[in-house]
Amino acid sequence: MSNLPFFLLALVSVVLTTCSQLLLKGGIRQVMGVLPADVSLSTLAMQFALNPLVWGGIATMGCSLVSWIAALTRLEVSRAYPFTALGIVLTVVAGRVLFAESLSSMKIAGAALIITGMLLVARS
Numbered sequence: 001m002s003n004l005p006f007f008l009l010a011l012v013s014v015v016l017t018t019c020s021q022l023l024l025k026g027g028i029r030q031v032m033g034v035l036p037a038d039v040s041l042s043t044l045a046m047q048f049a050l051n052p053l054v055w056g057g058i059a060t061m062g063c064s065l066v067s068w069i070a071a072l073t074r075l076e077v078s079r080a081y082p083f084t085a086l087g088i089v090l091t092v093v094a095g096r097v098l099f100a101e102s103l104s105s106m107k108i109a110g111a112a113l114i115i116t117g118m119l120l121v122a123r124s
Contacts, residue, residue: 009071010083016064018090020057022098027053029099082121085114 031047031054048054071080089111095101 003074006071006074007080007083009067010075010080011086013064013067013071014083014087015090016060016067017084018087018094020060020064021087021091022094023053023057023060025095025099027051027055027057078121079124082118085118088114 027048031044031051035044035047092101092103092107092111096103
């Protein structure tokens, strides 16, 4: 049987993890944008617990975990795990697009090295 569907599951897991991080960041930005700077930790925790983006991030992380477990049923962890590095690249790009985060030449070079390393390990 071909391992392609399981590599695709690993890729889906990475994309879902990236989406989860972005949802969590969006929820944090929403909460922090409406609270005073001296808010108590308990109030902050309650606001995070009530935020739908935070819950979406948690749910998406759960889906990512299920996809990852399914991928590992047929893939060697040493061949599957390099895919997780792609999440760093996706998160850097999405952070720039969605949250106007900085994108320096060092981040671009780092992302290129990550992709190169991921391809080398996955092909070995």
